[in-house]
Amino acid sequence: MKSGVIIVGAGHGAGQIATSLRQFGYEGSITLIGEENYLPYQRPPLSKAWLAGDAGLDDVLFKPKGFWADYNITVMTGRRVTSIDRTTAHIVCDDGTRIPYTHLVLATGGRARRMNCPGEDLAGVHVLRTLDDANALNTAMKTGRKLVIVGGGYIGLEVAATARKRGLDVTVLEAETRVLARVAGTEISTFFERIHRQHGVEIITGALAQGFEGTNKLTGVCLNDGTLLGADIALVGIGLVANAELALNAGLACDSGIIVDALCRTEDAAIYAIGDVTRHPSTIYGRSLRLESVHNALEQAKTAAGAIVGREKPYNQVPWFWSDQYDIKLQIAGLSEGHDETSLRGDMSANAFAVFYFKGGVLIACDAVNAPAEYMAARMMIAKGTNPDRAALADLTVPMKEIMAAAISS
Numbered sequence: 074m075k076s077g078v079i080i081v082g083a084g085h086g087a088g089q090i091a092t093s094l095r096q097f098g099y100e101g102s103i104t105l106i107g108e109e110n111y112l113p114y115q116r117p118p119l120s121k122a123w124l125a126g127d128a129g130l131d132d133v134l135f136k137p138k139g140f141w142a143d144y145n146i147t148v149m150t151g152r153r154v155t156s157i158d159r160t161t162a163h164i165v166c167d168d169g170t171r172i173p174y175t176h177l178v179l180a181t182g183g184r185a186r187r188m189n190c191p192g193e194d195l196a197g198v199h200v201l202r203t204l205d206d207a208n209a210l211n212t213a214m215k216t217g218r219k220l221v222i223v224g225g226g227y228i229g230l231e232v233a234a235t236a237r238k239r240g241l242d243v244t245v246l247e248a249e250t251r252v253l254a255r256v257a258g259t260e261i262s263t264f265f266e267r268i269h270r271q272h273g274v275e276i277i278t279g280a281l282a283q284g285f286e287g288t289n290k291l292t293g294v295c296l297n298d299g300t301l302l303g304a305d306i307a308l309v310g311i312g313l314v315a316n317a318e319l320a321l322n323a324g325l326a327c328d329s330g331i332i333v334d335a336l337c338r339t340e341d342a343a344i345y346a347i348g349d350v351t352r353h354p355s356t357i358y359g360r361s362l363r364l365e366s367v368h369n370a371l372e373q374a375k376t377a378a379g380a381i382v383g384r385e386k387p388y389n390q391v392p393w394f395w396s397d398q399y400d401i402k403l404q405i406a407g408l409s410e411g412h413d414e415t416s417l418r419g420d421m422s423a424n425a426f427a428v429f430y431f432k433g434g435v436l437i438a439c440d441a442v443n444a445p446a447e448y449m450a451a452r453m454m455i456a457k458g459t460n461p462d463r464a465a466l467a468d469l470t471v472p473m474k475e476i477m478a479a480a481i482s483s
């Protein structure tokens with residue numbers, strides 16, 4: 074086989090880098106190799122429209138089916154890459170095939186973290202990372218009545234909202250004292266706990282699940298205080314483990330993710346990595362970040378494609394993310410971790426507000442609930458390292474555009 078760009082993984086980042094390479098005029102061969110049995114697809118709908126039954130396969134595909142052939146991009150599905158031979162610049166697949174590369178891109182994402190506890194393999198216990206996972210959960214929800222979700226993060230809460238829409242009885246177990254504790258401030262946690270309870274979800278915080286009961290099929294979830302919660306479906310939504318083993322076994326530097334520079338290059342000049350699997354430097358936050366977001370996967374893909382064709386444009390963007398639960402759209406700009414001050418704009422009881430997070434007087438993040446103008450302005454203000462006026466932020470009569478202009482010019 075002729076050498077060209079080999080992309081390991083056929084997810085969001087992989088689909089984008091193949092597309093960007095062609096857009097940037099790359100004429101060599103491009104091959105995507107993915108272990109799942111699907112063309113590149115989008116994961117965000119899996120916990121939302123897909124699970125609600127409002128989307129079909131064509132709606133979640135990253136590009137229409139014919140796109141890949143039209144752009145002369147080879148997509149190999151159902152094929153796992155098992156190792157990288159850096160000495161001869163080949164990858165090795167699970168059927169023993171060796172394929173040469175001029176550039177290799179690792180876009181291997183991550184897998185759902187497991188609890189490694191008794192009963193986790195019982196029928197009825199689910200995770201949600203792939204389309205197959207979503208299909209299995211969807212099937213279970215057709216006959217299931219009681220869903221217990223372990224983990225009050227975004228995926229757990231989105232599934233809770235969808236499951237309520239489908240009429241299931243839902244309990245969310247969160248080990249911390251509040252949901253979304255890892256990713257959002259207390260105002261946002263309090264808000265989402267209220268919204269879910271209003272929709273009939275039981276939320277138990279400070280609850281540590283430690284096992285699953287049942288003989289062949291799940292009948293209950295055990296907590297460390299001895300409580301047994303009856304359930305016929307459980308979802309373990311406790312985060313992601315980066316699929317960094319290929320890089321690690323090939324001797325590339327990893328730190329719970331593959332370490333890349335601002336051009337998404339690993340230590341090996343011929344090997345790039347993009348998306349959820351990477352740890353990249355951020356000058357905005359002065360530390361390295363491993364992000365799990367569509368925006369990060371897409372933008373790193375564009376950066377790496379640019380670097381491969383000689384259009385170097387370092388990646389240093391304000392992270393952003395979104396979550397849809399019921400009729401609430403949460404948009405998150407930046408990272409609030411380490412904040413020492415918050416400022417509230419809007420009315421939490423009206424379900425339209427934004428929380429701005431500061432560190433040392435500088436805006437570092439914003440969580441905007443049904444507040445797109447606040448979110449857009451925050452992205453710009455965070456990128457510029459500004460210190461917007463708190464009184465103006467708290468005053469809804471002062472337009473966000475005005476606040477942003479003043480912050481950027483001062």
Ligand SMILES: Cc1cc2nc3c(=O)[nH]c(=O)nc-3n(C[C@H](O)[C@H](O)[C@H](O)COP(=O)(O)OP(=O)(O)OC[C@H]3O[C@@H](n4cnc5c(N)ncnc54)[C@H](O)[C@@H]3O)c2cc1C
Pocket residue numbers: 081082083084085086087106107108109115116117118119120152153154155180181182183201202203228316319347348349350364365366367368370393394395396397
């Ligand atoms: C249910 C759900 C909801 C989400 N909602 C949102 C949201 O609302 N907003 C948002 O911004 N983000 C959301 N995300 C996160 C977002 O989907 C990810 O950040 C994004 O998919 C990352 O893209 P990626 O290309 O890095 O990895 P992935 O899309 O995970 O693709 C990696 C692919 O590589 C394959 N692979 C791994 N190892 C190998 C190997 N050795 N050989 C071959 N193939 C391999 C994997 O099987 C996988 O198909 C959500 C994720 C999930 C699961």
